[in-house]
Amino acid sequence: MLRWIIFVLIYLGLSFYIVQALRTLFRQPWVYIIYVLLSLAVLVNFIYQFTAGEEAGRVLSRPKSYAFGFLLTMLSFKLVIILFLFSEDIFRILSGTYQKLFGESKEFSLPQRRRFLGMIALGIAALPFGALLYGMYKGKYNFKVLKYTLEYDDLPESFDGYQITQISDIHSGSFDNRKKIEYGVSLINKQKSDLLLFTGDMVNNKTEEMLPWADLFSTLNARDGKFSVLGNHDYGDYIDWETEELKRENLEDLKRLQRDMGFDLLLNEHRYLQKGDDRIALVGVENWGKGGFKKAGDLKKATSKIAAEDFTILMSHDPSHWSEEVIYDKKHYHLTLSGHTHGMQFGIEIPGWVKWSPVKWRYKYWAGVYKELGQFINVNRGFGFLGYPGRVGIWPEITVITLKKKALT
Template sequence: MNLEDTMRWLLPIILYVCIEVYAYQAIKTITRSVWVQIGYLLVSLLILGYAIYIFANYDRSVGPTKYTLRASGLLLLTIVPKFAMVLFLFGEDVVRICITGYNYLSTTFFEGKVSKYMPDRRKFISQLALGVAAIPFAGLLHGIFRGKYNFKVLHHVLYYDDLPSGFDGFRLAQISDIHSGSFDDASKIEYAVDLINEQEMDLLLFTGDIVNTVAEEMDDWIDTFKRVKTPKYGKYSVLGNHDYGEYVTWNSKEEKDANFEAIKDIHTKIDFNLLLNDSIFVEKGEERIAVIGVENWGHNFKKAGDLRKASEKIAKDDFKILLSHDPSHWEYEVKKHSDHYHLTLSGHTHGFQFGIEIPGVIRWSPVQYVYKQWAGMYNEMGRYLNVNRGFGFHAFPGRVGIWPEITIIELRKSTKPV
């Protein structure tokens, strides 16, 4: 292990230990029972040891597994609530230090003696910190066992003045980021497929990341996703950044290429038409709309997408629906494009699988500090982008406040320009 690898491991461990030592102060303040304190430390050490073991033995030729998901889940379940405790305890320590400093200065200058008095930690503050920590703990626990399969159907109605009249009321369904290698409950996935099939839709579109890493992840799910109904105007898909097999180490280029071809074949096996920098027309009588699919294009990820090539068959005045996995593509290339792409469908962010969404009140997730468009519908100059929150999950085996999504978008003809 080189110095860079050592530092990559050492810094997170030091941070974890600092949080642990601080949080332990609350346990010591709340209870004097030695057995409770020892039990608390043992559980913390076991979780840390398990995580270190799993990640130290991470096999880059295999990629993420259910074991790495479990380890990351346990770490977050441990760290996040304790971090909430640390914030409370740190606030109390600031007050304790201020009181100590005041006592020292006042006794030194006015009484001619040195005071070493520092207030003890207050049991009430430690109990309050523990109570606050219980909130993210319960949220993470719910997210791991229930939230990751808490599928929601979200509806949007979009108005366009230049929508062909025959497509007024046309309904699109979008799913994204299946990440089949993370699934651990077949009945929940069957339920989600049934939920998709219950929707009224004319066209079904999938915006990438069918696996985490390797094609074999879909072997047990082919029959399940083959059940997804094919609406009247078909099912179309594109690739996401995880579909290129670039997050593992391959024995040879040939092996990597074979995996990539197998991933592309998955789309055929589940009756999706994969668009690789290509386009098709959906026609109703003499009217048509274009569906354009680019390979992955991300500002900070693989740039295989070629919008010019994908749009070669498309006229400038055609109504255009673009499938592009990474929403940064819309921000950097699409939204101001002279050819006016009416609607772009993306995924990729998962909404970070963690956040707070109360319609009309608050919408927040840490991912918003990385992606300007990270979940839901966006509109600039009449050009829309929908960022689907994802069907599956990755890295963290759960979802907290950001639920898996099936999107239904209805296109409507407006009587005046938007």
């Protein structure tokens, strides 16, 4: 309760501070009245959704997700304005103090707040405000197909030009627009890849979240089949279950559902993909993540029956598994496919120029292709979204990777 009181007081204090600034910028009272009403509506909705309106047994329901998104949008607007105006107020106080101590008049007075600086602050604050709203309205379904060509000396000849489509982090419990998801699924199928790989987090918490979408994702296809692994959210670890048995049943239901949808779910297992006399090994491990995430992945078990010289592709949901274990394993993993980070659903990416997201401070390998010790990893930015119900700058991704035999020089 105390945390809520502190939060409300800080939020209202920021709002009051900005109202005083708006009154110096606009003579029409309706401008700051609208701002006050909007701020209060966002606050009341957030408090309601996270207290009385909380959906039992769920960490982040859809209404709560949007309440959080609108609060984040409003706070970004407030903080940018305050960054400008507070710094100016500090200057005004210092200036007034100087005049009182060293000026001709000994009366303390503050210079007037400069109107143009307030207008600049308002204009800059509108940028993240608009971007976050756009991210919730359109950005979260702004699907992008990203294509990479990876070359290998030891790729079997029959697999030269082999095409893999990777998707990750569906998070079906967050979806709210069937037509947009239909478009995303059709975009995956349009790639006409040899192989389709899904690298975990089909749901947010419960198998039932995927049921309305199962028929749609069942239409995904690839010539050599579609394979999947589990992500950290698939285990149901983030909600309180009445019994452990219900939690186990939920996981078994999800495994069964994936198989019913046509996915070959790999649980610390491997499969061979064969073309004539050539083959490559496809390995799938359960979730393995550092920093408190489940460590159910077992490389030794998954690769116990494959040859050391096999060209090997690994599916592992969390990229920290690659950096902590995979690249140092005695087995050489030519390509690892991961997801998990979502690119934090927020950042700036201009190909060839800028690639930045706050998530880089948590994960060294957070989006795209990396190479270490002669091994590649692709970290998919995710198909869905979680928490903030949108994406800004880091768009939902469908990855297409073409394997090539490196030409002899």
